[in-house]
Amino acid sequence: MTDHFDLVIVGAGMVGSSLACSLGNTSLRIGVLEAHPPQLAWDEDSYDLRVSAITAASQQIFMRLGIWEVMVAQRVSPFREMFVWDAGGDGAIHFDSADIGEDRLGHIIENRVIQKTLLDRMTTLGNIEFICPARLSSMEINTDAADLQLEDGRQITTRLVVGADGGNSQVRQLAGIETRGWSYDQKAVVATVMTSGSHRETAWQRFLPEGPLAFLPLSNGGCSIVWSTSPAHADALLDMDEHAFMLELTQAFDSKLGQIVECGPRAAFPLRLQYVNTYVKDRLALIGDAAHTIHPLAGQGVNLGLLDAAALSEVLCNAFEKGRDIGAFHILRCYERWRKGDNLMVMGVMDGFKRLFGSSIDPVRRIRNFGLDLTNAVMPVKNQIMLHAMGLKGDLPRLARP
Ligand SMILES: Cc1cc2nc3c(=O)[nH]c(=O)nc-3n(C[C@H](O)[C@H](O)[C@H](O)COP(=O)(O)OP(=O)(O)OC[C@H]3O[C@@H](n4cnc5c(N)ncnc54)[C@H](O)[C@@H]3O)c2cc1C
Numbered sequence: 562m563t564d565h566f567d568l569v570i571v572g573a574g575m576v577g578s579s580l581a582c583s584l585g586n587t588s589l590r591i592g593v594l595e596a597h598p599p600q601l602a603w604d605e606d607s608y609d610l611r612v613s614a615i616t617a618a619s620q621q622i623f624m625r626l627g628i629w630e631v632m633v634a635q636r637v638s639p640f641r642e643m644f645v646w647d648a649g650g651d652g653a654i655h656f657d658s659a660d661i662g663e664d665r666l667g668h669i670i671e672n673r674v675i676q677k678t679l680l681d682r683m684t685t686l687g688n689i690e691f692i693c694p695a696r697l698s699s700m701e702i703n704t705d706a707a708d709l710q711l712e713d714g715r716q717i718t719t720r721l722v723v724g725a726d727g728g729n730s731q732v733r734q735l736a737g738i739e740t741r742g743w744s745y746d747q748k749a750v751v752a753t754v755m756t757s758g759s760h761r762e763t764a765w766q767r768f769l770p771e772g773p774l775a776f777l778p779l780s781n782g783g784c785s786i787v788w789s790t791s792p793a794h795a796d797a798l799l800d801m802d803e804h805a806f807m808l809e810l811t812q813a814f815d816s817k818l819g820q821i822v823e824c825g826p827r828a829a830f831p832l833r834l835q836y837v838n839t840y841v842k843d844r845l846a847l848i849g850d851a852a853h854t855i856h857p858l859a860g861q862g863v864n865l866g867l868l869d870a871a872a873l874s875e876v877l878c879n880a881f882e883k884g885r886d887i888g889a890f891h892i893l894r895c896y897e898r899w900r901k902g903d904n905l906m907v908m909g910v911m912d913g914f915k916r917l918f919g920s921s922i923d924p925v926r927r928i929r930n931f932g933l934d935l936t937n938a939v940m941p942v943k944n945q946i947m948l949h950a951m952g953l954k955g956d957l958p959r960l961a962r963p
Contacts, residue, residue, distance in 0.1 A: 696712045
């Protein structure tokens with residue numbers, strides 16, 4: 562028995578699921594393959610270790626998909642301001658959403674909330690079949706279709722395969738698409754903490770010589786921290802007892818929010834920059850982390866992936882409405898041309914920041930502190946940076962437009 566789909570999305574993470582939802586209620590028959598059953602229930606008192614800073618553009622996408630209010634009803638944490646400062650000097654920059662007439666810069670949302678909301682929505686859509694657990698064992702791209710074989714023996718043919726299966730994408734490997742990039746020689750330690758001082762709905766980031774330390778405000782008054790540091794230091798931070806960790810965290814954060822008074826479980830993720838030059842081939846497209854993985858210092862990774870999904874969805878819908886082949890290379894190239902430049906630019910800027918703030922060379926340190934203060938003082942420049950960080954600039958897909 563061979564199943565036929567118009568489109569198969571491999572990977573139902575935040576990006577793959579949002580692509581599926583954006584193509585819901587079309588005449589396209591869509592299969593979504595996911596290797597790991599997602600988490601669907603949890604203790605309401607706990608916070609997910611993994612959270613994402615979600616931009617206004619991503620919020621817009623969720624609104625258009627009809628799921629934003631569902632997320633809000635579960636739990637989202639708005640932030641109105643952002644304060645960034647350098648441990649190696651006096652330079653600092655303060656962003657305030659009020660300066661651009663907005664009431665917030667973005668929201669911190671637990672990954673499991675985003676994931677479950679998308680999945681719940683996806684499973685109500687009649688044209689989508691969610692197949693989980695499922696993993697590819699082979700993929701063969703032919704002129705008219707791609708033939709997929711699953712590990713459980715199931716055979717599938719499809720007009721288009723979308724790899725949304727993350728940084729270690731199997732689809733990318735089976736398609737023979739090479740990656741470029743490098744390890745940052747850093748790990749990001751994440752945890753949920755309570756501080757003695759109020760976070761004031763502000764996202765805080767201190768640049769330390771070994772990497773940035775972010776405190777992202779949560780609606781229960783706590784913060785989700787992302788501490789990028791050397792692998793050895795990260796491992797030591799995971800190994801130390803809770804009291805020693807809270808003390809070291811308080812010091813590293815210069816007691817900006819007072820003492821750390823409570824701390825949940827900790828975990829660490831290795832950081833690398835990775836990208837592909839080829840987003841599309843005949844009958845194949847890559848989106849999200851499968852195409853680009855960036856440093857989390859400005860919380861842009863999943864936001865870029867959601868824009869990829871929205872752009873690809875728009876390209877496919879336009880092609881489908883005109884009766885064109887959605888898996889044809891020249892159609893898919895429209896998506897690649899649309900997203901690759903923007904993704905490379907954001908990746909380059911984040912990489913530049915990481916290097917600039919990681920340098921302890923004295924003149925570099927002075928210049929970056931001067932730069933921070935100067936940017937802080939020039940409102941038009943600062944406002945443009947804010948609009949970019951909120952995802953409100955550039956050639957946005959229809960789903961993401963305000
Ligand atoms: C510490 C940290 C903090 C971050 N903070 C932010 C932030 O604040 N804001 C932000 O925008 N980004 C942030 N990011 C980046 C963000 O987490 C990623 O960009 C995002 O998760 C990528 O989503 P994705 O759906 O493309 O891939 P993934 O989240 O990796 O999802 C891939 C999915 O595919 C499935 N899969 C994998 N292989 C297969 C296979 N062979 N077959 C079938 N299914 C498969 C997986 O089970 C998974 O469900 C952060 C990253 C880190 C490490």
